Amino acid sequence: MTKKEQFQKVAEDVLKAIGGKDNVSHVTHCMTRLRFNLKDESLPDEEEVKKIQGVIGVMKTGGQFQVIIGQTVDKVYQSLVEVGGFENNAKNNNVELAKKKITLKSIGSGILDGLAGSLTPLIPLLLAASMFKFLIALLGPSMLGLISDQSDIYILLDFVGDAGFYFFPIAVAYTAAKKFGATPVLAIFLGGILLHPTLMSMATEGNEFSVFGIPTSVQSYSSTVLPSIMSVWVMSYVERFFNRHLPSILKTIFAPSLTIIVMLPISLTVLGPAGSFLGHYFSEGILGLSDVGGFLAIAIIGAIWQFLVLSGMHLVMISMLILVFTNSGQEALVSPGATAASFAVAGMAIGAVLRIRNKEQRGLSFGYVVANLVGGVTEPAMYGVGIRYKRPLLGMIAGGFAGGFYAGLFGVTAYAMIPVANFLNILGYVGGSTANLVHAVISVLISIVVAAVVTYFFGFKKDDPLIQKQQ
Numbered sequence: 282m283t284k285k286e287q288f289q290k291v292a293e294d295v296l297k298a299i300g301g302k303d304n305v306s307h308v309t310h311c312m313t314r315l316r317f318n319l320k321d322e323s324l325p326d327e328e329e330v331k332k333i334q335g336v337i338g339v340m341k342t343g344g345q346f347q348v349i350i351g352q353t354v355d356k357v358y359q360s361l362v363e364v365g366g367f368e369n370n371a372k373n374n375n376v377e378l379a380k381k382k383i384t385l386k387s388i389g390s391g392i393l394d395g396l397a398g399s400l401t402p403l404i405p406l407l408l409a410a411s412m413f414k415f416l417i418a419l420l421g422p423s424m425l426g427l428i429s430d431q432s433d434i435y436i437l438l439d440f441v442g443d444a445g446f447y448f449f450p451i452a453v454a455y456t457a458a459k460k461f462g463a464t465p466v467l468a469i470f471l472g473g474i475l476l477h478p479t480l481m482s483m484a485t486e487g488n489e490f491s492v493f494g495i496p497t498s499v500q501s502y503s504s505t506v507l508p509s510i511m512s513v514w515v516m517s518y519v520e521r522f523f524n525r526h527l528p529s530i531l532k533t534i535f536a537p538s539l540t541i542i543v544m545l546p547i548s549l550t551v552l553g554p555a556g557s558f559l560g561h562y563f564s565e566g567i568l569g570l571s572d573v574g575g576f577l578a579i580a581i582i583g584a585i586w587q588f589l590v591l592s593g594m595h596l597v598m599i600s601m602l603i604l605v606f607t608n609s610g611q612e613a614l615v616s617p618g619a620t621a622a623s624f625a626v627a628g629m630a631i632g633a634v635l636r637i638r639n640k641e642q643r644g645l646s647f648g649y650v651v652a653n654l655v656g657g658v659t660e661p662a663m664y665g666v667g668i669r670y671k672r673p674l675l676g677m678i679a680g681g682f683a684g685g686f687y688a689g690l691f692g693v694t695a696y697a698m699i700p701v702a703n704f705l706n707i708l709g710y711v712g713g714s715t716a717n718l719v720h721a722v723i724s725v726l727i728s729i730v731v732a733a734v735v736t737y738f739f740g741f742k743k744d745d746p747l748i749q750k751q752q
Contacts, residue, residue, distance in 0.1 A: 288353065288357050288359070291334070291350070291360070292358075292360035292361040292363075292364045292365075294333045295330060295333060295336065295361070296361065296364060296365055298325060298326050298330045298333065299330065299346060300319065300324030302365035303320075304319050304325075305318070305320070307460075308361065308362075308365070309358075310354050310355065310358040311354075311401045312657075312658070313337075313350060313351055313352070314349050315347065315348040315350060316398075317347070318344065318345055318346075322346065335350065335357070336348055336349065337350065337351055337660050337664050338660065338664050344391060344394045349664075351652070351658050351661060352652070352657075352658050393600075396510070397599075398456075399456050399461075399513075400510075400600045400603050401600070403449075403456055403603070404599075406445055407445070407606075410441075410443075411442075411699055411708075412442075413445070414697050416438050417435065417438045417442060421435060446503075446607055448476065449505065450476055450502050450503070450505055450506075450509040451472035451473055451476065453509045454469055454471055454472030454512070457509060457514065458513050458517070462521075463513055463516050464520060467516065467520065467537055468513045471516060471544060471548060472513075474545075474548070474549075475502040475505075475508060475549075475553060481501055483499045484499045485501065487499075496550070497550040497554070500553065502553060504607045504608065505556065505557055505608070506556075506603060507555075507559055507560045508548070508556035508557055511555070515547055515548075515552065516548075520537075520540045523535070523540055524536050527539075560604050560607075560608055561608060563601070576686055576690045579614060579688055580618070580686035581618070582618025582685055583622045583625070583683075583684055584678045585622075586623070586681060587625075587626060587659065590659060590660070590663070591663065595619075598615055602698055603698065606698045611696050611712075611713075616698070617693045617721070617724065618689075620688070620707070620721070620725065621683075621685040621687075621688060622728070623653070623659055623702035624684065624702075624725045624732075625678075625681040625684060625728040625731070626659040626662045626663060626702070626732075627650055627653040627662065627729055628680045628729035628732025628736070629662060629667060629674070629680065629733070630662040630665075631732075631733040631736075632673065632733035632740055633666045633673055633736055634650065635737050636736065636740060637748060638748055638749055639746070646665070649662035649665050653702060654703055655704070656703060657705070658702065670741065670747075672742070675735055675740065676736030676737075676740050677732055679735040680727075680728040680731040681728060681732070684724045684727045684728030684729075685724070687724045688721065692720075693710060693720050693724055694710070694713055695709045695710055696709065697711070697712060707725060
């Protein structure tokens with residue numbers, strides 16, 4: 282069986298176990314998981330899904346049914362789209378979800394689902410843009426001094442890295458359109474309006490302006506997130522209204538124009554300023570928490586982060602981090618704790634490799650270490666060692682706490698968002714002082730060593746057959 286056939290088999294089996302394609306109102310994926318919004322949440326057979334070869338685990342959170350695949354999730358997703366015919370699935374997403382009973386819990390889940398669904402597809406963009414920012418910091422005058430800040434290569438790396446964040450409203454408008462069922466090119470148009478040089482110039486100069494006679498607070502929307510997401514969400518309903526009520530002969534021509542006309546005052550006078558306000562003060566609040574909670578808060582995040590990953594709630598935190606980085610360009614609370622926790626998982630797996638004597642399980646544990654440190658995926662070690670044997674989780678918690686404690690004690694700050702759990706994650710701490718990077722590396726090493734040591738000595742019972750010498 283070829284790789285493509287294997288991915289197709291996984292997709293077919295998963296689809297069958299969750300109630301078939303007719304039970305799916307929307308499907309997307311993040312770095313390791315298929316994320317389903319289902320019409321009838323009682324249909325999936327969780328135990329059947331877990332038995333499928335190629336599936337690591339299952340989680341239900343944030344209004345989604347999540348199937349954990351691992352590093353090949355994009356390949357399985359492609360097969361899933363082909364098998365289920367989900368190319369135009371997003372068009373009906375909101376119609377189906379709107380039929381569900383509205384409660385405070387469903388509203389909260391909907392907000393979190395909307396944020397995660399709009400922002401997680403942008404992780405590749407963040408990785409690429411952050412890499413260029415990293416190269417500038419590493420090679421420029423602030424660190425190695427290999428290139429001058431007046432050189433063409435420095436200028437090139439600088440504006441390419443900035444472009445990823447400056448034009449973020451356009452990129453997030455596109456992903457929000459895919460999530461909410463709006464027309465992507467109209468969403469891109471709306472995002473472009475928020476970044477037009479005329480509007481940006483008025484914001485810089487502090488000019489007064491009105492939209493159809495309605496006064497507006499003119500602001501710079503570059504590197505923002507919420508204005509685009511909120512605007513596209515509302516636009517999805519406005520566009521749907523015109524498509525439903527205009528005669529077919531007029532719809533093609535007038536629906537797009539009327540949609541934008543209606544959205545101009547809504548977006549520029551209400552949602553844009555409100556989203557910018559919320560994003561700014563939310564970012565300031567997150568940054569301020571490190572001053573309030575200090576190093577202990579970072580240590581606690583390091584200890585519990587992987588349990589957020591297990592529940593799927595880490596994507597909410599990643600969504601928050603995206604808001605912080607696009608607004609402030611740095612973060613010193615969640616990122617150091619999450620980094621410590623991610624490497625503590627590798628440390629836990631290393632401790633298991635050193636302690637386990639069963640050749641098969643030892644080999645699997647070594648594979649989990651490679652998947653973590655090279656592939657950037659923690660789920661195999663979490664499920665294969667932590668959840669399976671339980672006691673090794675003590676090592677992971679201890680390692681995450683110790684690494685986070687050190688990072689908080691020395692004020693380690695992330696200057697780029699590298700949302701992967703492998704060695705590349707450490708690049709996010711380049712950009713400040715050299716000492717910041719050194720302390721980040723030490724924090725990672727502490728996480729690995731403490732997790733490995735605690736797992737080795739306390740991760741298994743003395744009479745556990747796994748740690749007995751093989752005959």
